[in-house]
Amino acid sequence: MDFAWTEESDAFRMTVRRFLDRELPVDWSDIARHGPGSHEQTEFSLSFCPKLAEAGLLVPHWPEEWGGRDRPTWEHFILGEEMWAAGEPRGGQYMNVNWIGPVIMRFGSDDQKQRYLPQMAEGRAIWCQGFSEPGAGSDLASLRTKAVRDGADYVINGQKIWTSYAGLAETCFLLARTGEGRSGIAVFLVPMDTAGIEVRAIPSLIGHGDIHEVFFTDVRVPETCRLGEEGEGWTIVSYALSNERVGIPRYEMSARELDAMVAELQGRGGFGNAVIRSRAAEAAAACEAARMLVYRVVDERARGVAPGTAANLARVAVVEADHKVTDFGMDFLPDCFSGSEHSRFLSHHERAIVTGIAAGAAEIQLNIVARRHLDLPKGL
Ligand SMILES: Cc1cc2nc3c(=O)[nH]c(=O)nc-3n(C[C@H](O)[C@H](O)[C@H](O)COP(=O)(O)OP(=O)(O)OC[C@H]3O[C@@H](n4cnc5c(N)ncnc54)[C@H](O)[C@@H]3O)c2cc1C
Known part of the structure; x- marks a missing residue:
């Protein structure tokens, strides 16, 4: 078996390294020491990722239609290796590139794709992942946050915990219950400035504004915020996690x-x-x-x-x-x-x-x- 990289892959890796050498500021190690999940690093991503996008290095593996270059899966991984080795200057935006974008491409409506994908491909979107709850971590299927239909809206009540990036995120990839069991779980793409959402930072060992509790109290969202069908949440999240x-x-x-x-x-x-x-x-x-x-x-x-x-x-x-x-x-x-x-x-x-x-x-x-x-x- 030949484990060597192709010349093309090596050249791509060198392009990424040169980009990092050129674009990471002299005080990058001060920012990076807070860690990839930190407030500082995610804030930094808002100036770094647009440059990465401009150089064609943010979503090279995405289809051209959505701002990518249809490049091979391996390039996506080379990019990930070089970014993580440098301390992950993409901050929370690595999630968009890896799984949130691809999941929206696969399960989203045309409106959702138009609304979210270009912004992600430009490196200007911060998302958070609202999965875990007190009592629903490893056993995610026991989550209790509820989304109850009210006409053309849903009203969401519940609590998420350990939510990374919630302090800066504009949108939450939220799992909520619309019925019983695994088939009663749905995904909602919820703007974080919707009335009734409260974010509280959790002081922690890694304490640099990394993790949060997010409370949802009578949060009203239109049904167009739902990703896929009502019973499809578990399938969507399984696909997302297997990618991640x-x-x-x-x-x-x-x-x-x-x-x-x-x-x-x-x-x-x-x-x-x-x-x-x-x-x-x-x-x-x-x-x-x-x-x-x-x-x-x-x-x-x-x-x-x-x-x-x-x-x-x-x-x-x-x-x-x-x-x-x-x-x-x-x-x-x-x-x-x-x-x-x-x-x-x-x-x-x-x-x-x-x-x-x-x-x-x-x-x-x-x-x-x-x-x-x-x-x-x-x-x-
Ligand atoms: C830094 C950080 C960032 C995070 N970011 C996010 C985020 O952005 N969004 C989000 O939704 N969640 C996030 N999480 C939450 C994370 O997904 C959960 O912590 C994880 O799923 C574990 O769940 P739990 O904390 O409830 O622990 P538990 O599920 O209670 O587990 C506690 C311990 O028991 C063990 N255990 C549990 N069940 C079993 C079993 N059946 N067999 C053997 N051992 C078992 C576990 O391995 C673990 O060691 C984050 C967590 C951390 C630490």
Whole structure:
């Protein structure tokens, strides 16, 4: 098997790197240390993403009709790797590019496509994802936020939690209940300035304005805000999540953090020890394993194969790689994780803690692998 990139792919990667070298400001590391989910970084995306769009590098894999260039799936992933390795200057807009836009292309009405896709392709749209609720995280299907029909409108009541980007988002990709069970879930595209929506920041370990509670009290939206049909919400969200499981190539960021840790240790004359070297090798191997497992999913997608358990496995491997790298740093460079200065390694560590939870808990991915891949009975 040949794992080498084509010349065209290499050239594309170099184009992205040159763009980043040119466009990231000198104080980018100050902004980036707040982390990809932070208020600062998402705000930064509003000046960065339009430039990326102008260079044809925001949505190259989208169809031309919607501002893309019909480029291959692999380019989309190369772009993701380079963006995450640089600290993800697209902020919350990576979600538009990866799954919100494609989901609207597939399930949206003509009006919804016209209203939302051009703005996303221009790099000017901030969205938030209103899925999780208190009591409905891993078990998302037990969500309780209700959307009740009233003539040509819906009236929405309920609460979402852990909502990233809600402090700046103009639109929420909201899951709400219109009936019982999974078939009673619908998706609504809700403008965040609609009366009755209240956003409250949640102070947290990663506390840079990242996560929020969002309260919906008698929020009235027209039925044209519904994406797809009333019972179609679960199908839509399953499609969205299957696309998103490998949408955050943090292994690239982790691998570069590890390089920086090793360089720091070498600078201190502390990289000669065999135990330290073997732990660094273990972390590097975990990053490569994650990369290979993600590439398997990308290859399937590029060939039009429906997403399967390879995506769940890849997601677990990405979490493992993140943890191995940050554990290495914590063990051998402990001073870089303490003190008043918020170091780059500390930022990575904070994100590594939540990475196994944020886009669906790693344990849940393992459950899926156990049942669907290893054919183990449920409950063991
Ligand atoms: C930084 C961050 C950003 C987030 N952003 C968003 C966002 O923008 N929008 C959004 O909707 N949500 C968001 N979330 C929420 C995230 O999707 C949920 O935290 C996640 O789905 C887990 O749900 P929960 O927090 O309710 O934990 P729970 O589901 O209560 O799980 C708690 C623990 O129990 C384990 N567990 C639960 N059930 C099982 C089981 N059956 N078998 C084995 N172990 C189990 C889990 O693995 C986890 O370790 C974010 C979370 C974080 C941390």
